[in-house]
Amino acid sequence: MTPAQSRLLTAGALLALATPAVGAALRYAEDLSPAIVNPLFATTMSEARVNELIFQGLYTDNEELAATPALVESATVNSSRTAMTLTLRRGLTWHDGETLDANDVLFTINAMKNKATLSTEAGRVEWIESVTKVDDYTVELSFGGVEARPEDKLYFKILPEHLFDSTTVSRSDGFRNRPVGSGPYQLVRYNDDNSITFQARGAANIGELTMREISDKNYQAKLLLYESLEALIRVLPRDLAVLQNNRKVELYPYQTNSWWYVGFNMERAPFDEPEVRQAIANMIDVESLLAPVGTGDILSGPFVKSSPFYNHDVQPYGYNYGTASGLLEKAGYAREGDWWVDKKGNPLTVNLNAHQTLESAQEVVINLQSQLQGSGVKVNVDFLDEAAWKSRVWREGEFDVILSQWSFDRNEDIHEQFHSKGSRNFTGYNNENVDELLDAAKSASDPHAKKTALRKAHAIIHDDAPMVFLWTLDSYAAMSTRVSNVLIHPFYFFTYVDDWRLQ
């Protein structure tokens, strides 16, 4: 047994023997239990939320969603904004009692950067060129370029160095199911029913939290009404009215950085023609599509309306059959009977793919199909599961048109989606001006310059129409009225859980 393994075992034993904190238990629902509890390998939102409970980052969001120190006591950035010295708070400990210090920060960054670790979160530290230890509580980060607000990127969770043998960490490392963090809760057990029990550490008011796996989303609201749960992360639009009228339930609206879109494969005919994409955009009545799935803001570009980068001068596309007809005729199509046909007489056809797990996607797809067919465009629909979606759409580009959504953290970095070299640019969008603007925004040290660049990019992307931007949905969490003092983080949900109370 290696020293790290023996320390991990000791930590596990200590956790198992930990005295339960006093207080009632709050049960919340997830569709799927986390497969792995290790921030180096987080891929799902349920894992991100559990990580938020167990671990801490160097920085976190305050109630105004501005970066505020978490593990850090003080920080200084050099005058050229290419390096940062971080001093950690003293007296911090891991859940197993070990001291949290500079070695842990060093280890975490180096483990994420280590190619052999195969961390899915490596992108979060790409901008850090190197990290050095100044003393037990001080580290210095050197950046690959100029960083306007490095603290905005220091949210990744810090891991305990003493529980690992090296910075090459495996997904199957024992830490995955015996995680030790420094956050408000510690994981105390996995239960037979796939639920996970957490116990409070430090200042958290609620003694125990239980994550229940309720795979049927349609039944989660029922279980809240039956008082079998105390919290729902996100209420389905169709359940809103029932929960709103229940005296035992309180709804909490929160704004997410997520938006829905209809994306075109621009590397495939006929969607390589801007007129065809713009025509389809003009055939969609977005308001009618949105109505059955909830309320929200209709968008004209790749940011939510509350974002400083949203360009309010750009108006969303709306249903305008006259404009759509003109654009299609310009692209060489003619209306023959029910359908628009090309010069060879082939009807304009859209093969529409949607993700099976996208909430309310079925309603949207059916209405979208109906709208486009009403305007003369044939639509074939196929729903894909997670693996099929990622292989066909992301990896192989085997699609015509997709309905999907993007969710962003506080940085709202659209570089990967719209830069011609972006890793998530599967629409094949390629515009040199947008590339320059996105590069400029990425390296801008002046927030105003970044805002200006992204607003310009918003306008160009809207006109190029690689996607029809649809909406950002109003999100609601639902809690039992026994839970009070609730503030919800739009992305990580549990950031302010310390302050929650349960009667």
Next chain:
Amino acid sequence: MATLAGAVLLAQLLLWLAPGDAVDIITGDPELRAAMIAQWGLDQPVLVRYASFVGRAVTGDLGTSLTYRPGVPVAELIGPASARSLALVFGALVASLTWGVGLAYITAGRRSLARRLVQIVSVAPVFLLAWLLMVTLNETTFSLMEAGHISRPTWFALPDEDSALKTSLAVLVLACGSSALTEVHAAAEDALTRIRRSGYVDAARARGAPLWPIVLLNLAPPLSSLAASRAAFFVGGLVIIEKVLHLNGVGAMLWQACRMRDYPLALGITVVAAAAVCGARLAADLLRVTLDPRLRETG
């Protein structure tokens, strides 16, 4: 063994044909993908992977989970889940045979309202029956609780809380749903009618000997064959019943493993399920040979 190997090969081919793979579940990054594909041996031809799995499986090594619970040995995951699922299958088997034979004893050779009732209840698909029972129980109990007539039962609310009621409900639904009870009842009726009309029963009756040991002895061989085929049917029904009632057995795990393209886990569950079905058939054949001397003579 050939059946087991065939079942695993079929499962392997189906998983291979399904679009996407285990790495797609985790990352879209090409560099990371290439490294993980190599690490997990997913770059090997499907038949090589099959041979490798079978080679390890015969030594008892089913590999480790890739995406469902990364790094956890498949045997460790399947063990407790199999016990829960086998209990359900065994319970459903006992229930359907007991109810089917009991009812057949009453209805065989005569017109009966009970037969119609069994057909009506049993015709509902397993998922629908489970869902309806769960919703009805929850809603009724909740109404009574809200009205102050009862206090909160320990099992409430389904399917969230683990309870004996939830397990019993699953057994009941598996034993009855998707025409399971009708088929057992019809087969038992058929066998009973034949036995009652047989010469050896007439002879026993003429001797004044008790009839039930003869009936049971002659009923056992056809029932054992029926039980073996029902066992296979119930194993198939586990996926649905465990998903609807949130029972963490191998059925729900298989569904999740396929969804997450967790090949070792899906194949491991296939091995266990196929072994259970083969075991049931073997037990039924042995019972038939033991009870029916004609099979021993011709065999």
